[in-house]
Each structure stands twice: as C-alpha cells, then as structure tokens.
Amino acid sequence: MNIYIASLFDGFWLNIKLFVLTLAMAIPLGLVITFGSMSKFRPLKWLVRTFVWIIRGTPLMLQLFVVLYSPGLLFDTPMKSRMTAAIVAFVVNYAAYFSEIYRGGIESIPKGQYEAGAVLGMTKSQVFFKVILLQVIKRIVPPMSNEIITLTKDTALARVIGIAEIIMCAERFTKQGLIWPLFSTGLFFLVFNGVLTIVLGWLERKLDYFRV
Amino acid sequence: MPILEVKNICKRFGDTEVIKDISFSLEKGETLSIIGSSGSGKTTLLRCLNFLETPDAGTITVNGEVIFDAADPVSRSEKGIREKRLHFGLVFQSFNLFPQYTALQNVTLAGLLLAKERPDYKAKKNEIQEEIIRNAKAILNSVGLSSKLDYYPHQLSGGQQQRVAIARALAMNPDILCFDEPTSALDPELTGEVLRVIRELAERKTTMIIVTHEMSFARQVSDNVLFMDDGVIVEYGPPEQVIGNPREERTKRFLERYFENGNV
Numbered sequence: 001m002n003i004y005i006a007s008l009f010d011g012f013w014l015n016i017k018l019f020v021l022t023l024a025m026a027i028p029l030g031l032v033i034t035f036g037s038m039s040k041f042r043p044l045k046w047l048v049r050t051f052v053w054i055i056r057g058t059p060l061m062l063q064l065f066v067v068l069y070s071p072g073l074l075f076d077t078p079m080k081s082r083m084t085a086a087i088v089a090f091v092v093n094y095a096a097y098f099s100e101i102y103r104g105g106i107e108s109i110p111k112g113q114y115e116a117g118a119v120l121g122m123t124k125s126q127v128f129f130k131v132i133l134l135q136v137i138k139r140i141v142p143p144m145s146n147e148i149i150t151l152t153k154d155t156a157l158a159r160v161i162g163i164a165e166i167i168m169c170a171e172r173f174t175k176q177g178l179i180w181p182l183f184s185t186g187l188f189f190l191v192f193n194g195v196l197t198i199v200l201g202w203l204e205r206k207l208d209y210f211r212v
Numbered sequence: 213m214p215i216l217e218v219k220n221i222c223k224r225f226g227d228t229e230v231i232k233d234i235s236f237s238l239e240k241g242e243t244l245s246i247i248g249s250s251g252s253g254k255t256t257l258l259r260c261l262n263f264l265e266t267p268d269a270g271t272i273t274v275n276g277e278v279i280f281d282a283a284d285p286v287s288r289s290e291k292g293i294r295e296k297r298l299h300f301g302l303v304f305q306s307f308n309l310f311p312q313y314t315a316l317q318n319v320t321l322a323g324l325l326l327a328k329e330r331p332d333y334k335a336k337k338n339e340i341q342e343e344i345i346r347n348a349k350a351i352l353n354s355v356g357l358s359s360k361l362d363y364y365p366h367q368l369s370g371g372q373q374q375r376v377a378i379a380r381a382l383a384m385n386p387d388i389l390c391f392d393e394p395t396s397a398l399d400p401e402l403t404g405e406v407l408r409v410i411r412e413l414a415e416r417k418t419t420m421i422i423v424t425h426e427m428s429f430a431r432q433v434s435d436n437v438l439f440m441d442d443g444v445i446v447e448y449g450p451p452e453q454v455i456g457n458p459r460e461e462r463t464k465r466f467l468e469r470y471f472e473n474g475n476v
Binding site: 110113115116117118119120121122124126130131134135138209210211212 | 380384
C-alpha cells in the first residue's frame with residue numbers, strides 16, 4: 001500500500017513542480033507578449049499576434065513534442081532534459097493565453113483614467129503603475145483563476161513526452177490489476193484545486209473594496 | 213497682460229476640421245463659458261488646452277510664456293508637455309475618479325508623486341507629505357466633502373464624485389481650471405450641488421473655462437461667453453449680450469432651439 005501512495009506522491013510532485021514553474025514564468029512573460037501585441041509598431045504587433053494565434057491554435061500536446069524533438073532533429077542539439085522541454089512548452093503556451101487575458105483587461109480600462117492621470121501631471125509609467133494596473137488585476141482575476149485551474153490538470157499532459165507525472169504512475173498499477181490508484185489521482189487534483197479556489201477567491205474578495 | 217492667449221488654433225481629425233483658426237484670450241480671475249451644440253468643437257478646444265489633443269497649428273501662451281507652438285517641435289515633446297499642462301486643470305464630464313483610491317487619496321495622489329521630484333524631498337519628506345494631505349483636506353472641506361474623505365468613488369453619488377474631481381483638479385493649483393460639461397452626466401437633482409461649487413469658485417475669482425449646456429448658469433457666473441459653431445467662434449462677449457441679446461443669426465437660432473426644448 002505504502003509504495004503505491006509514495007509513487008503517486010512522487011508523480012504529483014512533478015505535476016506541482018511543472019505547475020509552479022509554469023505560473024512563475026508565464027505570468028511575467030505574458031505581460032511582455034501583451035506589450036508586443038499592443039505595440040504601435042505594426043510589424044511587431046502582427047508578428048506577436050501571429051505567434052499567439054499559432055500557440056493558441058495548435059494542441060499543447062503537439063507543442064510538447066515540437067519542443068522536445070526539434071532542437072535535436074533540426075539543430076543537432078538534443079534537449080538535455082524532458083522536464084525542461086515540458087516547462088518551455090507549458091510556459092510559452094500559457095503565456096500566450098495569459099497575454100490575451102491581460103490585453104482584454106488593459107483595453108477594458110476607460111481612456112478617461114489615462115487622461116485624468118495625464119492632466120494631473122503624472123508620467124505615463126506613474127499612470128500605469130499607480131492607476132491602471134490594480135484595476136486591470138481586479139478585472140483579470142476571474143479569467144486568470146480559470147486558466148490556473150485548467151493548468152493544474154494540463155500538467156498531466158506532460159506524460160506524452162515521458163514525464164512520470166501522477167496519472168502515468170497510477171496507470172502502471174493497472175497492469176497489476178489495480179484500479180484504485182488511478183481513481184485516487186483524481187483526489188489529488190480535487191484537493192489541490194480546492195486549495196487554489198480558496199486562495200483565488202480570497203484574492204478576489206481582497207479587491208472587492210472598489211469597483212471598476 | 214492676459215493670463216491665457218490662444219492664437220490661431222486649428223485641429224483636424226482625418227478630413228474633418230474640428231477647430232478652425234480659433235483665437236481668444238482670458239484675464240486672470242475671469243470665468244469664460246463656452247457654449248454651442250454638440251460637435252461644434254468646444255470639447256476639442258478644451259482638450260487642446262490640456263494637451264489631450266495636439267493642435268495642428270497655433271500657439272498657446274500662459275502668463276506671457278509660449279507653452280505651445282505647433283511650429284516648434286520642442287514645445288510638443290512629452291517632457292515639456294508634462295510640466296506645462298499643470299498650468300491647466302481639467303474636470304471631466306464623466307468624473308474619471310480613480311476607483312481604487314478614496315476621495316482623499318484621489319486628491320493627494322498626483323501631488324504626492326510630483327513632490328518626489330522636488331530637490332528637498334528626501335530631507336523634508338514627512339513635512340511635504342503632511343502639507344499635501346492637509347491642503348487636500350482643506351479643499352475637500354471647501355467643496356463640502358469633509359465627511360467623505362475615506363469614501364471610495366463607488367460609495368459616492370455622482371454629484372459628490374464630481375466635487376471630488378473638482379477638488380482633485382484644484383489641488384494641483386492650476387492657473388486655469390477647465391470644465392468639460394461638468395453636469396451633463398448627472399441626474400438633474402444633483403447638478404445643483406456641482407454648480408454651487410463652481411459658482412463659489414467664480415466668486416473667489418478662480419480663472420475658469422467652462423464648456424456647458426447650462427445656459428442660465430452660464431449667464432449668471434460668466435464674465436464672458438463664447439459661442440462656437442462648426443469649429444469657429446461665432447459670437448463672443450458678456451453673457452447679457454451673447455445669451456441675452458445675441459447679434460448673430462446662428463447664436464439666435466441655437467438659443468431658440470435650446471429654450472424650445474423646455475430648458476431654462
């Protein structure tokens with residue numbers, strides 16, 4: 001019994017690692033992509049938007065394979081670790097989704113907020129950081145929560161490039177005729193997402209003191 | 213010397229000429245109302261003065277200093293504009309308060325940020341900040357909001373929000389305070405409290421430019437009235453003349469239409 005549970009925890013540790021690293025990098029990278037896709041310099045804007053279209057328009061599973069194999073097959077420098085490949089694919093994929101959420105949030109802030117800051121003599125960066133940003137954060141918390149919860153479950157996809165995440169670990173036991181480890185993986189996700197829901201709900205309530 | 217001189221301002225959006233060669237001047241302590249139908253260019257003119265639009269031609273002079281010259285690229289640069297726009301304050305039709313800040317924070321925010329650029333800021337940080345906050349409280353008190361300092365905008369009525377917006381503009385101590393239809397977004401029963409504040413400012417000889425549809429108010433508080441139509445100044449003069457006894461055919465027609473619609 002203990003080896004089964006230990007194996008599931010080992011697997012889930014990889015899911016969590018992938019989840020945390022993806023969030024930590026995709027959240028800032030998404031903002032960079034947003035600035036690109038909102039750039040007044042048209043070639044950059046269209047380049048970035050095309051990139052986002054490709055990333056959002058193709059399966060994450062395909063992107064995992066592409067990141068794992070193309071360095072070796074195209075440039076003769078194979079990926080050293082499968083985990084790195086998984087992290088790269090997840091970060092790029094999620095940053096593309098986040099960037100669209102950010103863009104929606106930024107574009108939804110009325111022009112009057114920028115103008116009010118400007119006529120009071122604030123610089124563009126003061127207006128963005130002191131006036132706009134918190135309003136954007138408030139607006140994007142619900143859609144970001146959705147993406148973040150989807151991400152926890154998407155981490156299971158990393159198995160297609162051979163990362164022994166929790167479901168892959170559990171599936172091994174089916175060969176020994178055991179089904180309950182597979183069922184119990186669902187519990188891991190449910191508990192993890194339960195905690196996430198509480199944290200994200202708390203954040204949403206924290207920003208409830210004002211309306212946008 | 214007039215506090216403000218606007219000379220030959222032109223502004224076009226694409227093929228549409230919104231402002232056609234407008235010139236006027238304003239004395240210190242004067243209240244000028246700009247009237248005219250929607251699309252006549254009055255709001256655009258106000259936005260040009262506040263550098264929210266860049267005029268295609270013309271000059272703007274404040275206290276004898278040319279602060280904008282369309283022919284001089286230096287006066288159009290971002291940094292130059294930032295300092296010069298502080299000559300003007302602007303109160304918007306839709307208030308545009310910052311929703312995440314209280315009434316008091318809305319009034320102090322820009323001042324506190326600007327103070328950081330003072331050379332003596334580090335040495336006298338606390339004094340400077342206290343002074344800004346004290347001043348903001350006094351201004352909020354003067355617009356009748358001393359009991360609402362810690363309220364967020366969504367907890368205030370439209371009239372109260374607009375009074376916070378007026379306090380916010382006053383806190384930057386502008387030479388000329390501009391109002392862009394300050395009561396147009398308000399329910400009729402709330403316009404009174406905002407107009408009362410503006411009237412008090414006029415009595416205290418605050419230099420103001422008010423774009424408004426409130427004809428009787430404009431008549432009472434203004435030293436001069438400017439009637440705009442189709443991007444040009446049609447008639448300019450004291451309110452008894454422009455509103456009370458207009459000479460120009462276009463002014464007459466505008467006022468007739470206005471009073472026909474049941475306004476007073």
